[in-house]
Amino acid sequence: MVNDISRENRTLKEELEKLKSVRNKEKNKKLDKNLCITGLISDESDKENLQNKLHSLFQASEVTVPESEYKVLENIETRNGMKTVISLQNKDKKYVILKTRAKKGKITISSVGVGDENTPIFINEDMSKDTYTLFKKAKDLKNMDYKHVWHRDGKILARKNDDDKPVHIKNEAMLDELLG
Template sequence: MGIKSSLDEIKRSPREIETKEENLLKYINPELKLKDVKFKILAPNKENTPILATFRSAEEKGQVMQKRKQIGKIVSNKCHMTGSQLIYLNDDLPKETRELCLAARSLTEYGYQFIWVKKGKIFARKRENDPVVRIKCMEDVKKIRQDAWVG
C-alpha cells in the first residue's frame, strides 16, 4: 500500500502558522525545498485549525516525519512563532482509519503504553520491549480488550 498520497496534517498549530509554515518545516528539515510543499488551511475561521501539507513525493514526507520523530516535541516559539504552543504532525488518515486509531488509543486503559500510526498503519505495544501488535480492524481492538479482562 505504501505512504498515502504524501499527505500530512499539522494539528493544533497556532493561527500564526498560516503565514509561517515555512518556519515550521525548515525547523524540522532544513534541506526541504519549500516550493515542493503546498499548504491548505482546513478551517480558516477557527483559532487552532489543522493545516494540510501536501508534499511532492512520499520520500519528502517520510524525511519530514523521520526528522520530526528525532526532534521530539515541537513548540511554536522554536519555529520563530509567538507563544509556546505544542505543534503536532500527524498522518492524514481516511475516516475509517482515523476512527480505528481513536479506538486503539483507548487501549492505554488496558496497559498499552505505545500506540502509533506509521505509513497509515496502526500499531500498539504494551511495554518497551514487548512485541508490536498491528491493529487492522475494530475486532483487533475488541480482542485486545477482551484478552486484557481474561488475562
C-alpha cells in the same frame, strides 16, 4: 433454517468487513504523501502568513523543503485551532520530516520563531476518517497494559513492551478482542 440464516449473516458481515478494509486501504493510499500540521495557525486570519510559517517550521526542524516540493491542500478548523494538510512530492520527504520532528521533541510557535506563545505544533501523517476513528479507540489499549499505540502508513499498531512484536489492529472486531 435459523442456523442457515445465522451462518449467511456471519458470512455477509465478514465480506462487508473485507470490503470496508479494502476501501479504507485505498483511501489511505491516496493520503500517503500528506502531513497534518496542527497549531501552526490559529484561525483564518493566519492563512495569509501560512507559507512563511511553514518555511520557518521546516527550517526549525532542520529539514529543507522548498515551496515547490509541497502543496497546501486545506485548512480545517479543529478544537485546537487550525489543522493544515499538506501534500509532499514524495513519501521519503514525509518520513524525513516525521523522523526529525520525533528527534526534536516538543515544537512550539515560539521555538519555530513565528510567535511568542508556547502553543504546541503537532506534525502527523494524514489518515482516512475510518483509520482515525479506529486509532482514537485503540488509544484505550494504553489503559490495558499496552505501552505503545501508534500509526504508520494507514496502519494502527500496538505493543505491550518495547521488546514485543507490534500487533497490527486491522478493524474494530480485532480491537474489541484486545480490549476484551
